[in-house]
């Protein structure tokens with residue numbers, strides 16, 4: 001069966017231990033998490049998880065159902081890249097001496113539209129946001145020049161392209177059932 | 180003026196508010212403040228001191244399964260909590276409502292590897308419906324109410340409350356809590372009229388329908404709705420292991436038991452029907468056999484309360500997600516009266532075949548050693564098929580479930596999804612508290628009895644009227660059967676050297692008898708049932724008997740073996 005890259009958007013109450021429960025659902029079904037981001041959402045008290053993985057659509061369905069089954073999870077949905085706006089960010093620590101020796105290095109930084117946020121005689125810090133491929137190609141080009149001291153890439157974050165807000169609708173619907 | 184009470188006292192009041200009348204437990208350091216509070220509530224909260232925490236959870240399971248109420252178990256931190264784990268996992272997979280309360284070290288020392296500190300929430304999370312650590316006395320009322328609401332609502336399951344010692348001793352201005360809504364939790368989905376109409380249409384157009392009845396029917400108390408549904412449209416039905424008593428054995432439309440050691444007719448007909456209607460069951464691999472060849476010819480409707488069960492193991496054509504008590508009734512209202520005489524009579528020859536080749540030889544042998552099947556069948560008859568059947572795991576379980584007959588709901592207590600040896604004895608104790616007016620018969624093997632044998636002590640103390648029928652074959656019989664069939668009879672560590680069980684029983688004041696002769700069986704059963712209180716009836720049965728028929732691992736439901744000759 002065909003596997004694909006899926007992004008899962010999950011909302012939960014802000015209780016301890018939920019991240020554990022969510023990741024355990026992946027582990028038990030032998031699916032690797034490629035990236036993960038957790039933060040407060042726009043709704044007070046609600047946390048948002050953005051998780052990416054490679055799997056079949058059946059598996060993505062099963063994973064989201066099993067996650068949504070957890071008592072304190074509000075919603076879990078999976079998306080393909082064309083259904084969401086996505087972004088990642090990276091920080092690259094470059095060696096200043098190498099950069100001084102090789103003009104190509106700053107050219108690469110400019111060419112990729114990355115920002116230099118700190119420069120001192122030992123190192124420079126470059127930051128870049130974009131899609132995975134853009135970030136990886138920046139890193140690889142710089143790395144090929146032997147300029148990289150450290151590299152870190154964030155988990156993916158995403159919002160849906162849809163014109164309706166499912167979480168709001170869900171919460172509204174549920175609040176009607178409150179006795 | 181504020182009336183401050185301890186968190187432990189708040190727990191007692193919260194349990195009483197939930198209507199708890201029995202708890203099974205075992206004290207220890209980190210739960211002592213709770214036991215101290217319990218001392219003042221022991222009239223209303225009847226505490227049963229078990230002999231091992233595993234026994235407490237299995238007893239709570241037995242209590243819950245026969246009564247439909249939430250079973251409650253209490254243990255101390257660390258080792259006490261860890262001893263509850265097997266029962267919690269068992270309750271999770273068999274959807275049994277439980278609240279397990281464990282002591283925990285003081286919040287001030289959590290994470291320091293304090294004495295008897297274990298990360299109970301970390302252990303419990305994957306095997307519970309909800310696990311919560313109570314760290315403040317103010318949270319007790321809310322957490323207890325939420326725990327009971329979650330355990331009993333929707334698809335039931337176990338909840339663990341990890342109760343820090345400081346939350347037990349700390350003071351709180353107690354106010355009762357009543358949780359009956361959680362915005363992230365929809366326990367009972369309601370399907371649209373359209374889905375109900377589609378289900379009715381599919382059933383009305385079916386020529387060869389077959390209904391699979393699972394424990395969901397018992398959990399939803401939908402036994403009457405099921406019968407109306409079946410009778411109106413003349414739908415033959417078969418039961419899963421845990422669903423056996425959801426439909427009386429003698430019902431005209433009951434075609435028997437599904438699965439690996441179920442009946443031939445319903446298994447074979449699963450691959451002949453044109454519509455499979457699953458109600459409150461989860462297509463366990465022991466029911467489906469090879470999923471690639473399972474009911475390929477049929478359309479499938481799945482009634483279940485848990486959306487995550489839909490298309491999990493078997494893809495279905497229509498899902499009716501909701502409480503079957505309501506969904507069955509809604510569909511029934513749209514069903515046409517029908518007859519499927521020809522289809523139903525097609526089950527007959529298969530039944531005749533199984534009767535002749537398997538059932539009669541197993542239950543009415545003319546000679547040879549005593550057989551498990553005949554013991555079960557004689558006990559069922561002697562109780563007029565009214566008793567609660569509790570089993571352990573293994574051949575005793577399969578023979579028990581196959582040859583016992585059921586006339587009342589909630590009459591089967593057995594470890595299905597987990598297959599936990601040692602479940603039987605404590606579960607039977609719990610069942611006597613959950614259904615005190617009923618006879619409770621436990622069938623157990625010589626292996627499984629020894630796994631929780633210490634609960635003889637609980638039986639002695641409580642005088643629990645458990646009728647223990649020990650089917651002693653001097654083997655770990657079920658494993659031995661597989662060794663015989665699939666491992667060239669290499670009996671690797673399955674012969675069992677047994678103690679004198681009658682002497683053990685007598686040490687605990689439990690009356691007993693041993694039979695090995697067919698001619699003594701009926702009289703021994705009569706005496707067991709006539710003796711008030713507990714009783715051990717040891718039956719020396721054939722050592723190398725096999726549970727048949729059988730769907731071998733990986734085979735299709737219609738490839739059942741009727742006998743095995745090596």
Ligand SMILES: Cc1ncc(C[n+]2csc(CCOP(=O)(O)OP(=O)(O)O)c2C)c(N)n1
Nearest residue numbers: 573574575598600624625626627655656657
């Ligand atoms: C806790 C546990 N350990 C091991 C097993 C594996 N197992 C399944 S059936 C069985 C044999 C049971 O023997 P006995 O209790 O004598 O019952 P019999 O099958 O002979 O009726 C074993 C070892 C299990 N199900 N549970």
